[in-house]
Amino acid sequence: MKHTADVIVIGAGIGGLTAAALLQERGISTLTVEKNRYPGGSCASFTRNGYVFDAGASVFYGFSPDDKKGTLNLHSRIFRRLGLEVPAVPDPVQIHYHLPGGLEVPVYYEQERFLGELFRRFPHEKEGIRRFYQELEAVYALLSALPAGSLEDPVHIAKVGVGNPGKTAALALKTFKSMGKTARKYITDPELLRFIDMESYSWAVQDAVSTPLVNAGICLADRHHGGIHYPLGGSGVIPRALAEGIEKFGGELLYGREVQRIIVNKGRAEGVVLDNGEELYARAVVSNATVWDTCNRLLGDDRYRVPEGRFLRAPSWFQMYLGVRSEAVPAGFHVHHILVDDWQRYDEHGGTIYLSAPSILDRSLAPEGRHVVHAFVTDETVRWEHLERGSDAYRQAKEDYADKLMQRIERIMPGLREAVEVRVLGTPQTHERYLNRFKGSYGPLLHPGQNVLQKPQNRTAVKELYAVGDSTFPGQGVIAVTYSGVSCASCISRKLGKPLEYL
């Protein structure tokens, strides 16, 4: 059997691309197969009528130019390794929260300024606020001190453990802690605890008690160190640069082709079957699909099925991409916003509105005198499946729902509805169809109380089949799936006898 490449990667999301780029740079040949005609998955960009929209992600960690700042600073280090430049501008506010009861909290890059906002609203909790956020800082300090590698690579574990015994032990203990339970040790004010739930829900789609403290230490501390950046040209420049890196070192990307099956022989992955029936073979296969799509569809063997209830399935999204005249964007408007009208409904579908207007930082994304706005809420395929895709009824239901959301957004963007020139809408079905994600899900979540290390790592039950992306440790988010790409490449490169050097 002739190998097409050392490693075949299924999917050009950030997880798959990162693994492929690092392997390729190390001299391990890769072929990445992507069903769409462009790379990036949830981190791609698309253009409509002169507006450049981020398909999903807009808040980016890991771009600090200073390696002494930022948890691992992965984007900067990877692009440096690949010899590529991806210019990004700092974003002074991670998220501006607009919450019930007039609670307004912009999360500034400067931590003292952010904490000052909380002290002003909750003076009686000043000491508790400080101690809670200090706990996150302690996790951040431990994480930043340890190099990125695979937790399944015994050599990496031994190096990290022997080189940093105290820090490794301290971090291991923290993996048992929950963000919400830690907050409750120091804070009792119910409104402040709700804010902390929102701090978690904004990226983990779970309340704080269900969210591991270690993940919170990255998201809620690194924003004050490495900070949030926006890549000039839109989210899609990140996957395009990774693809460029793969090709620069001789790797191949095959767009517009879907993998239909993973070839397994005697418990070992040997290659893939494409949608045109072609069979491709390799020494190892990496799947960037979700755990349900990899195990239940691409393997198609009951022995490998993911048991019902093994994970919580995060919801999907209803998304609105708006091209608007500038009068809809108030003076001094921050880029990223979260809007909740009613605490009782924040975690119901549509209860929390996420909104980004990245053209505030990058004028190249919209025509003169215009802005792009991306707003989205959690949703489920089941709410839309009674409507036939492409039918008038489906279209009307989308428009009606979008109108209601826009009305709510007018609380922070008065006059939005009159200012819209382009409106593109996507249901959970759209998300499922574009990205081959089971029920359009944001990915698997751990059950409350589970240790973060129970998230699947890169190895799977099938030999030489690896997983990468948001179904694997540490989880959802562009920086998290980048980490999973690094750890996957470390694991495979060690196996193939060409171990990666630390970034």
Ligand SMILES: Cc1cc2nc3c(=O)[nH]c(=O)nc-3n(C[C@H](O)[C@H](O)[C@H](O)COP(=O)(O)OP(=O)(O)OC[C@H]3O[C@@H](n4cnc5c(N)ncnc54)[C@H](O)[C@@H]3O)c2cc1C
């Ligand atoms: C609306 C929204 C907003 C978000 N906002 C942020 C944010 O602000 N900041 C942040 O850090 N994160 C954000 N995220 C999360 C982040 O975008 C994702 O966690 C991350 O991009 C997922 O990357 P991935 O590589 O795991 O998978 P994906 O992005 O899903 O990529 C997988 C790729 O594999 C391809 N594929 C799947 N199956 C096959 C197959 N059989 N054959 C060929 N190709 C296949 C898909 O087409 C896709 O391109 C957001 C996500 C969404 C949806």
